[in-house]
Amino acid sequence: MDNWIYAQVTSGSQWIINKSQLSPLGITDQHIYIGLGFLGIVLCYILLLPLLRLLVLLQWDKLLAYISGSLLLLFMICFFETMQAVEFSKELEISYLADTILGIIGFGLILFVIQLVQATASLMKRQNSKSL
Known part of the structure; x- marks a missing residue:
């Protein structure tokens, strides 16, 4: 085998x-x-x-920045966790990676809500200026 x-x-x-x-x-x-x-x-x-x-x-530069930053953070955490496991002969802690992914998702949702509010406010401002 x-x-x-x-x-x-x-x-x-x-x-x-x-x-x-x-x-x-x-x-x-x-x-x-x-x-x-x-x-x-x-x-x-x-x-x-x-x-x-x-x-x-x-031209969704904010989304590209979010994705690239998230991937870089995940790579760094995986790299450091693997290096610690090799150096100290311990098992990999997957819970850190899961917590990081959850944090990235939460941060993405906050950014989405902020972007949605800004777009809605901008649209309302344009409609108000047209009606006056």
């Missing part, structure tokens, strides 16, 4: 990579995981590029 790498696919089927067939080629577990990580990054890039282009075309 040690010679196989399983990757669960969302449809329920499994991809199986036989490590014993790749070892004569000089491919180790680390190479496989680096390749899978690279493919994941490319897939995320392909999926996110149209969304980011749309946000840039709509």
